[in-house]
Amino acid sequence: MIETDRRKFLKSIAGLSGLAVSAVPGLASARGPVAAQVQDIRLSKNKNYIRLVFDLDGIADHSLFALQAPNRVVLDIKNTKMPHGMVDQVQANSLIRSIRSGVRNDKDLRVVFDLSKDVSPRSFLLAPSGKSGHRLVIDLHNKKGRTATIKKASKRDVIIAIDAGHGGRDPGATGRSGTHEKIITLQIAKRLEKNINQQRGMKAVLIRKNDRYMRLRDRITKARDYRADMMISLHADSFPDPRARGSSIYALSVDGASSETARMLAEKENAADILFGDVNLAVDDQMVKEVLFDLSLTGTIESSLDIGGEILGQLKTVNRVHKKKVQQAGFAVLKAPNIPSVLLETAFISNPREEKNLRSASHQKKIASAITRGVSKYFSRKAPPGTWLASSECEYSVCDGDSVAAIAEKHQVNESDLCARNGLYADNLLAGQVIKIPVS
Ligand SMILES: [Zn+2]
Numbered sequence: 001m002i003e004t005d006r007r008k009f010l011k012s013i014a015g016l017s018g019l020a021v022s023a024v025p026g027l028a029s030a031r032g033p034v035a036a037q038v039q040d041i042r043l044s045k046n047k048n049y050i051r052l053v054f055d056l057d058g059i060a061d062h063s064l065f066a067l068q069a070p071n072r073v074v075l076d077i078k079n080t081k082m083p084h085g086m087v088d089q090v091q092a093n094s095l096i097r098s099i100r101s102g103v104r105n106d107k108d109l110r111v112v113f114d115l116s117k118d119v120s121p122r123s124f125l126l127a128p129s130g131k132s133g134h135r136l137v138i139d140l141h142n143k144k145g146r147t148a149t150i151k152k153a154s155k156r157d158v159i160i161a162i163d164a165g166h167g168g169r170d171p172g173a174t175g176r177s178g179t180h181e182k183i184i185t186l187q188i189a190k191r192l193e194k195n196i197n198q199q200r201g202m203k204a205v206l207i208r209k210n211d212r213y214m215r216l217r218d219r220i221t222k223a224r225d226y227r228a229d230m231m232i233s234l235h236a237d238s239f240p241d242p243r244a245r246g247s248s249i250y251a252l253s254v255d256g257a258s259s260e261t262a263r264m265l266a267e268k269e270n271a272a273d274i275l276f277g278d279v280n281l282a283v284d285d286q287m288v289k290e291v292l293f294d295l296s297l298t299g300t301i302e303s304s305l306d307i308g309g310e311i312l313g314q315l316k317t318v319n320r321v322h323k324k325k326v327q328q329a330g331f332a333v334l335k336a337p338n339i340p341s342v343l344l345e346t347a348f349i350s351n352p353r354e355e356k357n358l359r360s361a362s363h364q365k366k367i368a369s370a371i372t373r374g375v376s377k378y379f380s381r382k383a384p385p386g387t388w389l390a391s392s393e394c395e396y397s398v399c400d401g402d403s404v405a406a407i408a409e410k411h412q413v414n415e416s417d418l419c420a421r422n423g424l425y426a427d428n429l430l431a432g433q434v435i436k437i438p439v440s
Helices: 003-012 181-197 216-225 259-266 268-276 286-315 352-359 361-382 404-411 415-422
Strands: 027-029 036-045 049-056 062-067 072-077 096-104 108-115 119-126 134-142 158-164 202-206 230-237 248-252 327-329 341-348 394-397 434-437
Touching: 062 119, 072 119, 072 134, 158 181, 158 216, 181 202, 181 230, 181 341, 181 361, 202 361, 216 230, 230 361, 248 286, 286 341, 286 361, 341 352, 352 361, 361 415, 404 415, 404 434, 415 434
Parallel strands: 158 202, 158 230, 230 341, 248 327
Antiparallel strands: 027 062, 036 049, 049 134, 062 072, 072 108, 096 108, 119 134, 248 341, 394 434
16 A cells, blocks of 8 residues: 555544443452451341341452343352352242352352342441451342343444455555555455454454455445444555565554644644544534544544554564554544544565565465454453453453463353453463453
8 A cells, every 4th residue: 555545544534432441240349358258148038139148257358240141140259268058058039049159269259149030239348246247248139120121132242344455446556476455455354354253252344345446435434334343454565665574554643743744734724624624523613623533533543553553463473564563644534433443554565575475375364363363352451341352250360370271161161252352362371360251
């Protein structure tokens, strides 16, 4: 892709700050991690809730969360033991079908309440008073309203739009052996689509599926129609000097850091038109426009740089990188809803050796899987709320000697799901690293 192409492309893409860090549901009370023992469990029924009191001989960190389909409440108490069979003394009732307990991480206690319906769990700790010692109180409140009719929305996949650069009457750059950029980008796009679709929680969509011409604007519209969470545009670089080589990644830039932008902004009379030419904001106030523009782009650029950084980190293992950092180029035209986007120059098609690589199926596969790893790593941290990748049952702190297989078995989850949820590859587990246990 030549510089003007790139600028045009970046100008027509914009992204959004819509990605939020996922939250683990539940309530937690933080106290010091002191080993404790459960001495008794008592149950009492109240009008709108059932109360369980765990008598402890010390204070303990705990977390509590509810899960649906089937309905259950999970209580985790850190560094705590409970005599075997103690849960059996709690009578089953119309709400609690059964109670199970187990040891997690060799030292923590997990208690699972299997329930007949969805509840709102609450918990709090009581300090010793009178004859009572430390108590952990769990209240299972009836949900108000239409509990029975609430259908649990299934967790959606994150959607990655893959844009194969050029196409049809626009061949893009051409290598010395006659390779057209448009062919290479489509081949890599298809491999990337396949790779991404093999990952749990991710779905890839191709902006173009064949050799056809598409306007930049139509590409953006299509990504938006797919409700893409991310867009990756694939290209191959070219430069007059055939020695130029390596991969580079571009994200949008709108601030003064880009000399080009600065120059444009300096040309006062045209700056606004150039920046806002495509924007249909229902305000006339120039300052408001600029603030809105700035706000909506800042988050997107951060996300785009973050995505770009993850992909670049993985590409390094496959190909030399032309520029070590994600490059920021051009300025974007605000389009809502925006999609964090990166433009990837896979290699220099103008470099004979890289041209040969770009044509090779095995090299294309390597590029595709490096991109997939980068995308996966990004979404393991920043998956949008409501997606499977953002969901997790609990967090687990990796111990010395742990393996993905062992952790998956311990939590009875699929190994590949565990990797997908955490962006794990090979044996890159580190002791002390906190990983999310996916909802099975
Ligand atoms: Zn290109």
